[in-house]
Amino acid sequence: MSCDLKIEEIINGRGGSALDRRSFLKCALASGAALGMTSVAEPAAAIPSGAASETEDNARFVVEAKFYQKLQNRKIKCKLCPRECTVGDKERGYCGVRENRSGTYYTLVHSRVAAAHVDPVEKKPLFHYLPGSVAFSLGTAGCNVNCKFCQNWDISQSRPEQVPAQYAPPQRVAELAKQYNCPTIAFTYSEPVVFSEFLMDAADAGHAAGIRSIVVSNGYMQEDALKAAYGKMDAVKIDLKSFSENYYRQVVTGQLKPVLDSLVTLRKMGKWTEIVYLVLPTLNDSDQEFRGLAQWVKANLGADVPLHFTQFHPEYLLKNLPITPVPTLERAKAIADAEGLHYVYIGNVPGHPAQNTYCPKCKKMLVERVGFTAGKMLIRKNKCPFCQEQIPGIWHA
Amino acid sequence: MSTLDKDSRRSFLRKSLAGAALLCAGGATGALAAAEPVVTESSAAGMKSRVVVARDELLRGTGSTVDSHRMLALLDRAMQALFSRDHAHLDHAVEAWRNLVRPGEMVSLKVNTLGGRGISTNVQLVAAICERLQEAEIKASDIVVWDRDSTELERAGFHLAMGGERVQCFGTDRVGYEEELAAYGNVGSRLSKILTQRSNLLINLPVLKDHDGAGVTIALKNMYGIINNPNKYHPNGCNPYVADLNMLPEIRSRMRLTICDATTAMYEGGPGYKPEHSWNANSLLVSTDPVALDHTGWQIIERKRAEKGLKTLEAEERAPHYIATAADAEHHLGRNDPRKISIVEV
Numbered sequence: 001m002s003c004d005l006k007i008e009e010i011i012n013g014r015g016g017s018a019l020d021r022r023s024f025l026k027c028a029l030a031s032g033a034a035l036g037m038t039s040v041a042e043p044a045a046a047i048p049s050g051a052a053s054e055t056e057d058n059a060r061f062v063v064e065a066k067f068y069q070k071l072q073n074r075k076i077k078c079k080l081c082p083r084e085c086t087v088g089d090k091e092r093g094y095c096g097v098r099e100n101r102s103g104t105y106y107t108l109v110h111s112r113v114a115a116a117h118v119d120p121v122e123k124k125p126l127f128h129y130l131p132g133s134v135a136f137s138l139g140t141a142g143c144n145v146n147c148k149f150c151q152n153w154d155i156s157q158s159r160p161e162q163v164p165a166q167y168a169p170p171q172r173v174a175e176l177a178k179q180y181n182c183p184t185i186a187f188t189y190s191e192p193v194v195f196s197e198f199l200m201d202a203a204d205a206g207h208a209a210g211i212r213s214i215v216v217s218n219g220y221m222q223e224d225a226l227k228a229a230y231g232k233m234d235a236v237k238i239d240l241k242s243f244s245e246n247y248y249r250q251v252v253t254g255q256l257k258p259v260l261d262s263l264v265t266l267r268k269m270g271k272w273t274e275i276v277y278l279v280l281p282t283l284n285d286s287d288q289e290f291r292g293l294a295q296w297v298k299a300n301l302g303a304d305v306p307l308h309f310t311q312f313h314p315e316y317l318l319k320n321l322p323i324t325p326v327p328t329l330e331r332a333k334a335i336a337d338a339e340g341l342h343y344v345y346i347g348n349v350p351g352h353p354a355q356n357t358y359c360p361k362c363k364k365m366l367v368e369r370v371g372f373t374a375g376k377m378l379i380r381k382n383k384c385p386f387c388q389e390q391i392p393g394i395w396h397a
Numbered sequence: 398m399s400t401l402d403k404d405s406r407r408s409f410l411r412k413s414l415a416g417a418a419l420l421c422a423g424g425a426t427g428a429l430a431a432a433e434p435v436v437t438e439s440s441a442a443g444m445k446s447r448v449v450v451a452r453d454e455l456l457r458g459t460g461s462t463v464d465s466h467r468m469l470a471l472l473d474r475a476m477q478a479l480f481s482r483d484h485a486h487l488d489h490a491v492e493a494w495r496n497l498v499r500p501g502e503m504v505s506l507k508v509n510t511l512g513g514r515g516i517s518t519n520v521q522l523v524a525a526i527c528e529r530l531q532e533a534e535i536k537a538s539d540i541v542v543w544d545r546d547s548t549e550l551e552r553a554g555f556h557l558a559m560g561g562e563r564v565q566c567f568g569t570d571r572v573g574y575e576e577e578l579a580a581y582g583n584v585g586s587r588l589s590k591i592l593t594q595r596s597n598l599l600i601n602l603p604v605l606k607d608h609d610g611a612g613v614t615i616a617l618k619n620m621y622g623i624i625n626n627p628n629k630y631h632p633n634g635c636n637p638y639v640a641d642l643n644m645l646p647e648i649r650s651r652m653r654l655t656i657c658d659a660t661t662a663m664y665e666g667g668p669g670y671k672p673e674h675s676w677n678a679n680s681l682l683v684s685t686d687p688v689a690l691d692h693t694g695w696q697i698i699e700r701k702r703a704e705k706g707l708k709t710l711e712a713e714e715r716a717p718h719y720i721a722t723a724a725d726a727e728h729h730l731g732r733n734d735p736r737k738i739s740i741v742e743v
Contacts, residue, residue, distance in 0.1 A: 253629070
């Protein structure tokens, strides 16, 4: 069986038997893993002439949004993310997937899955969460920022009607996760903040079926929404894109502070959280920024929060930049290590020793990773088998 | 408020079909050789951009619907005033159109239909333009009337038409967007295939209205309707996004003329239609300089706001600064300095 299952085959089951883990991993290693890039989304193919852009009944994707406030003159204020879009009647917010219809705000992407794959959790990456397991991973159209380096821009920066999608209601998502032997549902690819209502319902359906949920997010979210939506997650990965407000403003079209606030909130909520920092040559790769980041993480989240420095590959609007040199990533890691963080990883560089997990006390290797697979996993009962040091994370199902 | 009755729909289609038939009978390659050079900048004396404001108080007669004959006459007056040079009056409006288009060109008419029947580009105006384009020897089937969404076009009163010899009319939803990104400055978007594959000449047909975020939405901002991700470009009053978007070569190279439909205009509460904040301006604003046209339209809205006792857009912290950005040294999309704009009222 090929890993090139189309989304409709995955969701509607026309692809035949379930994707077995071995063939999936083989595919992942052969393609995406080699580059550290995910080929996640079905291409947003042009709609053939004469055909309607949406073959599905739109109404079933439209559900009243949870996080907004009604204003005068049929306007609303979105309370989902810090952008707080004020949206007039018949208009959409910045994300492009939430629409004001006569003073009521709706999400247009509930159960509207634009990308679905079975991925190793290492691909998210979550390194301290069920190593070697796979997650039924899905995303919808839309995003509440516009990162100039986005690798999934064809879905994240599109409106729902511009992207081929399948109807996958929460119960169906849970069934699919079971069908593909995934202990976890992962909300990922575009930006789960913008499909929070779907995420919450699908997580509930998953939990009822004994399946966990994780989210890969930018963390650019209001506190109440974060608590309500990500409170349902078993683990969270936050893309902290920089430690500079200027970078967030110019490259991300967002703000840094609300993301830092979200990380602190997640910490207070006791959610297992890992941080990814994509290193872009010349834009967010100074010693000062790496040091400031590491110091902030240690002071506000603790030394045990995994921090992944990952390699950038030219995409979207930043094709003029080179791939991040490995020595730059190693410099970032060295600075974070020196600041006292216990679990600093290098990502998107297959075979690099900093992809492995080491005991911070005895320094022995505890989890060996090859590509997106966990080759060895020595942690037992959340402890280092050599020195009995507690190793934080969710290691066992 | 303009509405489209059955008669005007029939009239629109009849004119389209008649135009196609006329073309088949005509041929007229002589007109190609005699055509004036295409006007891409104002030809007014000096360095001024010309903006024609054509007005007809009786445009709606005694009813609420725009009279199609008077609309055609108003359009003719506007086009003749725009393309008359050095006091040389154009005897017939079709001469003005021959300054603009050449036989064989594929002409796209980008309307604005977000506001439904309340405030969208008038069907009668579009019908009048199609009639004159065909007289200027553009094949009916080489004209496409379009916006982002077919349903919105229908709601505004347009009949969809794909294929055949008629004027074409459909939304980008029917053909999709280019796969490749078009990028300039802060903008990276996928462009409608109607623009890139169905037209080599763009006539912009916006409406004149207030916009709660951008200040006003007229010519330059109407280009938000040709990209896949307009929602990304509303922060900071759409500045510099509007200007950056209009810099895309695919747009700039095709943009030939703006005819702003100000039969109904809106001074507050936009972009959605608010009848309580609308007025019958019974006007067209026409220019080859979209920046000058936007500046002129903005001032018209400000005058109406003052008349209604409303604050200026600047006082409301939503002045359309993107117009100045479009005129700056980097973008140079037109002129926003009133001293360099010649407003011709007819």
